[in-house]
Amino acid sequence: MSNGHAKGSEFERVIAKLIVKAFKHHGIEQSECWRSVMSGGHEMSSGDLRMSDRLTNLFPYVPECKFHKKIIWRNFWLHPSYMQPCKEQRWLVQAAEGAAKHSRGLAWILVVKENRSEIFAVYETIRHGLVVAPFEHFLLNRVRQCDKVRK
Numbered sequence: 001m002s003n004g005h006a007k008g009s010e011f012e013r014v015i016a017k018l019i020v021k022a023f024k025h026h027g028i029e030q031s032e033c034w035r036s037v038m039s040g041g042h043e044m045s046s047g048d049l050r051m052s053d054r055l056t057n058l059f060p061y062v063p064e065c066k067f068h069k070k071i072i073w074r075n076f077w078l079h080p081s082y083m084q085p086c087k088e089q090r091w092l093v094q095a096a097e098g099a100a101k102h103s104r105g106l107a108w109i110l111v112v113k114e115n116r117s118e119i120f121a122v123y124e125t126i127r128h129g130l131v132v133a134p135f136e137h138f139l140l141n142r143v144r145q146c147d148k149v150r151k
Contacts, residue, residue: 009035011067012048015111015119015135019049022139023058026146046101047108058146061109061123062102064095071114076122076130092122092130111135 016033032052047062068087075088091110099108110122121138124130 007067008065011113012036012065015063015065016049018119018135018139019051019055019059019063022143023055023146026058026143028052028055028058047095047098056104056106059142060104060106062095062099062106063109063111064091064098065111066091067113069115071112071117073132076132095122109138 012035016035017030020028020030020033032055034050036048036050048065049063051059072086072088075086076092078089091112095108095110099106107123111119112122113119119135120132121135122130122132123138
């Protein structure tokens with residue numbers, strides 16, 4: 001296993017733990033979110049993490065996780081016809097294709113981190129298009145939505 005692969009695998013485990021921690025008061029346990037055996041870009045893969053049905057009902061996303069040395073943030077918004085293919089655009093495609101493979105029709109979310117940076121969520125909304133937000137804020141907002149429904 002290369003250092004880059006190990007770094008990516010560890011990052012996926014960190015994201016799984018953060019998701020579980022966010023939904024702990026809903027009774028979610030660590031055994032309900034784990035790194036996918038197929039993680040790493042395999043043809044059959046639908047995201048990097050697997051979640052229980054119970055957690056998926058609370059967090060209806062297919063996470064694709066990327067931890068790289070440097071991320072060129074503007075590349076997420078530049079139209080592919082204006083530039084050479086880049087890793088950021090390939091990540092968006094990979095996230096969308098992974099979510100499309102999921103049997104429950106879940107939304108995609110790209111969870112990204114570069115060295116010495118916080119973790120960010122990249123996702124799409126009908127209202128705002130492509131959004132980048134701190135991952136912890138994204139999780140907190142999702143938990144608040146679930147809490148409102150629960151009441």
